[in-house]
Amino acid sequence: MSAIQIIPLTWYVTLSAILFGLGVLGVLFRRNAIIILMCIELMLNAVNLLLVAFSAHHSDPNAQVFVFFIMAVAAAEVAVGLAILMVIYRNSKSTDIDILNKLKG
Amino acid sequence: MGHITITQILFGVLSFVAIISGVLMIFTKNPIYSVLYLIITFFAIAGHYILLNAQFLAVVHVIVYAGAIMVLFLFVIMMLNLNKDTEPHKPAWIQIAAVTAGGIMMVTLVGALKGADQMKLAQPNDANIGLVNNLGKVLFNDFLVPFELSSVLFLAAMVGAVMLSKKNIH
Numbered sequence: 001m002s003a004i005q006i007i008p009l010t011w012y013v014t015l016s017a018i019l020f021g022l023g024v025l026g027v028l029f030r031r032n033a034i035i036i037l038m039c040i041e042l043m044l045n046a047v048n049l050l051l052v053a054f055s056a057h058h059s060d061p062n063a064q065v066f067v068f069f070i071m072a073v074a075a076a077e078v079a080v081g082l083a084i085l086m087v088i089y090r091n092s093k094s095t096d097i098d099i100l101n102k103l104k105g
Numbered sequence: 106m107g108h109i110t111i112t113q114i115l116f117g118v119l120s121f122v123a124i125i126s127g128v129l130m131i132f133t134k135n136p137i138y139s140v141l142y143l144i145i146t147f148f149a150i151a152g153h154y155i156l157l158n159a160q161f162l163a164v165v166h167v168i169v170y171a172g173a174i175m176v177l178f179l180f181v182i183m184m185l186n187l188n189k190d191t192e193p194h195k196p197a198w199i200q201i202a203a204v205t206a207g208g209i210m211m212v213t214l215v216g217a218l219k220g221a222d223q224m225k226l227a228q229p230n231d232a233n234i235g236l237v238n239n240l241g242k243v244l245f246n247d248f249l250v251p252f253e254l255s256s257v258l259f260l261a262a263m264v265g266a267v268m269l270s271k272k273n274i275h
Contacts, residue, residue, distance in 0.1 A: 029203040
């Protein structure tokens with residue numbers, strides 16, 4: 001017996017909302033840019049989980065292909081984001097995002 | 106549904122693990138512990154994928170997230186030698202404001218989606234849609250061009266990452 005018959009979709013929606021909210025909370029709460037990138041990953045995963053839950057409940061494989069593409073984009077994003085962080089660290093010797101206010105008008 | 110089935114227990118345990126380790130990831134001071142807690146969250150989400158009969162995505166999720174992305178994070182944190190002492194702190198009032206704002210947003214999201222109970226099954230579900238056989242057919246028939254384009258994206262990301270981390274670009 002799989003989860004599709006037993007567990008209501010609302011539970012998955014609630015779980016995804018909580019995980020997404022945790023990601024937002026982390027972005028607001030932390031100052032370390034690496035942790036902020038990790039919280040963005042958590043938000044992406046909350047959305048992925050919701051897509052998979054809807055896909056399973058509607059027997060639609062297209063949503064799972066979408067999740068696959070989201071994972072690909074997330075991997076590329078992390079690679080470039082961490083490279084940018086390395087450059088920032090090399091220049092300012094810190095990963096604190098509050099240092100990065102040079103673009104302020 | 107009067108009794109609790111094993112699937113519901115599994116769902117509860119996996120959700121509990123995911124949420125608790127997510128909270129610990131945010132509130133731990135040491136960045137390396139944050140990465141480890143996020144890996145636990147990702148494994149719990151992979152368990153959810155298996156519960157939802159999305160075996161292919163569960164495997165890809167473990168390989169890509171726990172295997173590649175989190176290793177990259179861990180590698181960068183260790184290379185920059187970040188630890189508890191170098192961790193920057195926000196002032197207390199900003200932390201309180203962040204927790205309040207994030208908590209309010211979470212409660213609002215959960216509360217707004219709570220009433221959406223009318224989401225019923227569109228059709229009798231098919232347990233095979235998450236398997237490699239079925240997903241591969243969809244991926245290489247309907248999504249062939251986006252799939253090839255994602256390889257171009259990876260190439261661009263790779264070149265960009267190498268160029269960014271190179272020293273002394275003139």
